[in-house]
Amino acid sequence: MTLAPPPSALRRALLLSAAVSVSTAMAQTGPTTNARVLKVAAPWEIGSLDPSKTGYIFTRLEVxxxxxxxxxxxxxxxxxxxxxxxxxxxxxxxxxxxxxxxxxxxxxxxxxxxxxxxxxxxxxxxxxxxxxxxxxxxxxxxxxxxxxxxxxxxxxxxxxxxxxxxxxxxxxxxxxxQAVVGSGPYKVVRVNAPQKLETAAFEGWTGKRPAVQRVEYLATGRGETRGMLAESGQADLVFTHDAVAIERLKRNPRLQFHTLPIPRTLYLKVNAAHPLLKDIKVRQAISLAIDRPGIAQAILREPKAAATQLFSPGMAEWHVPGLQPLVRDPGRARQLLQEAGWVAGADGLLRKDGRPFKLTLRTFSDRPEQPPMATAIQAQLREVGLDVAVAIMNASDIPAGHQDGSLELALVARNYALVPDPIGSLLQDFSPQGGDWGAMGWQSAQVTSALESLSTTNDPARRSRLRGALSTVLQAELPLIPVAWYQHTATHSKRVGNVSIDPLERSYRISQITWGL
CATH class of the missing domain: 3.90.76.10 (Dipeptide-binding Protein; Domain 1)
Incomplete structure (x- = not known):
């Protein structure tokens, strides 16, 4: 059952109240120094101090x-x-x-x-x-x-x-x-996991002394709350906004809005070993049922974000212009499902040998566009007879489901630039055992060979051929089903200047920020 949201004004009032409470809590727990504090809000909780788990938080904050x-x-x-x-x-x-x-x-x-x-x-x-x-x-x-x-x-x-x-x-x-003692321009002052982290400029830093001396980071899971923190001035730098709030944030005279495409792709992670998904015709039918341009326009507010293949045009070396693009064709999807033995019942939903086609699609709300996108995909799959339930879970439930085999479908976002050479992510995602955020129950000798060769050669012509061969296999067999290319969003208050957004999401570049008003 879907519950109707509260009226817009009431919802915004409730969120503003929550934002005020969060900001007050941050102020009450901060260091006693009188230096101005840069307040940063983002979706990502501090789940661990271990670099292998949430190390990106400490590199982004330049610790x-x-x-x-x-x-x-x-x-x-x-x-x-x-x-x-x-x-x-x-x-x-x-x-x-x-x-x-x-x-x-x-x-x-x-x-x-x-x-x-x-x-x-x-x-x-x-x-x-x-x-x-x-x-x-x-x-x-x-x-x-x-x-x-x-x-x-x-x-x-x-x-x-x-x-x-x-x-x-x-x-x-x-x-x-037991503690994060780094060497960057900022040192950790206090960690109140999983939400809060405070840093201060490191006196022993040999580089240029940053203008921002104190930073408070707040992990805020709800996109609407992050938007309210930005609009109310209770956060200076806010990342990952709800698409529905973008136009309002752009109109706010106290904010500078940033949006840019980054090498991140939203896709369906498929358990290709699942009895209902191991048939390549079924995976192709799922892909054909998805209205990517509609999702890009209605949810992401960016028509160019509709994915026609796994790698976006911004990844010039990996994007293959001549690749047959992924398109929507519900009629062809129904035909493929029929060829795979699936027959529609009186309710329009498919069955095979008496078994209904029922799956669960997992996603998480840390990226605010994912739940509505999952709901749209659910409706589009139902149009061709596939009964898919959406489960909004924690991000950690995706790799956990991969490891224990319980995952069926998942809508996730993968950044292919976390290692500057995408080969780093691809070796994780398409190893013979698959990857927590990549292939599941699927492997390809051709892909394995291409990845091994790409990691050992610098010859441009050979690398180009290998990338094309790899993309062709992934496009045909769909162990991952691309949906959209990601648009990164952020806002900053006018009281700070020299703010720039890292398209590779490696750093918040706080040491470069200056104070304005």
Whole structure:
């Protein structure tokens, strides 16, 4: 049963009340210094201090650093490592550290400290496990990484937030993370998990001293509440707005609105081993039932966001212009389902051998467009006879459902630039075992081979052929069903200046922000 929402004015009043309560709580728990505080609101809870789980929060807030960074154009740049080199056989990499770098507890950033963090990252579930790293050691004042085989994308993997470098004091005796002691321009002052995090400028930072000296981060799951925090001036920098609020936020004279396409795709994660989904005709029928232009226009308010393939045009190297585009064709969808043995009953819903076609589509509300998008997909699938229930859950229920096999369908969003080379995400998503946010119950020898070759070659022509072959297989077999290309949104108050939005979502760039009014 769907409950009608309260009247708009009442709903906004309730949300404003909640926003005031949240802001008051933040003020009551803040440090006692009189410095101005930059208040940041985003959907993402602080579920853990472990870099392998929610490390992105600490890199975005510039608390921690990685060996390799990424510049504004998306190219690899120095991070904690000022330079790196690889041996002629491409199997040994050496990274020279930034002179004078110190952790927030005053201890030096040594090769040994970096090695400990990277060895721990290698042992955890995460991006580094998908590399052929054989040994990480401190050698002659540098960090040396030895590989089992050539892997040209290694520096890009070392820019991922799960490889962030922490001080030895961050780790407990059992090697768990007990505190986040990084080396960035901001240090952690207080963590009130899962919602609040306070930072302050680090006095030992050797770079340019930031204008913003104090930051309060608030994880706010409801998009409407984030919008009210922005409109009421109780948050200075707010990320990920409800699409329905965009026009109102744009008209607000106290706010600067930002929107930009980023290399993130919204898609259906499919359990291809499920009895109802293992037939490729069924997956193709689901894809044909989806009205991508309608969803892009009505929910995302951006017609260009309708996905015709997995990778957006902004990912120039991976987007394949000549690929047969994904389209809507309900008639063809019904035909394919009939060919797969599914027959409509009196209620219009499909059955096969007496079994109804019933599935559950999981999604989560951290990204506010996903629940209404899931509901729209539910209605479109019902038009061709597929009975799909929508379950709004926690984001963690998606990988949990992958691991225990209970997941059937999920609407998720995947950022292909978390590792600057998309190969980092693809090796996770399309390994023979699948990935928490990628393929499930599906594998392809051709895709596996293409990914292995892409990770070991720099030849442009060969890389282009391999990318085209990989995209062609994914488009045909649909282990993931693309729906839309993501549009990132953010607002900032006029009391701050020099705000820029990172299209790769690596950093909130707080150290660059200046105070205005």
């Amino acid at each position: 921690t650093e990685t060996l390799v960074d990424v510049d504004a154009s998306g190219q690899l740049a120095p991070g904690l490592a000022v330079r790196w080199a690889v041996s002629p056989d491409q199997k040994t990499w050496r990274f020279a550290l930034r002179p004078g770098a110190v952790f927030h507890d005053g201890s030096p950033v040594t090769p040994e400290a970096v090695v400990r963090s990277l060895q721990r990252a290698l042992a955890q579930p995460g991006i580094l496990k998908n590399t052929p790293v054989q040994r990480i050691a401190a050698v002659n004042g540098e960090v040396q990484i030895e590989l089992k085989q050539a892997f040209t994308a290694l520096p890009a993997f070392l820019a991922h937030n799960s490889t962030q470098v922490l001080a030895p004091a961050s780790f407990a005796a059992d090697n768990s993370v």
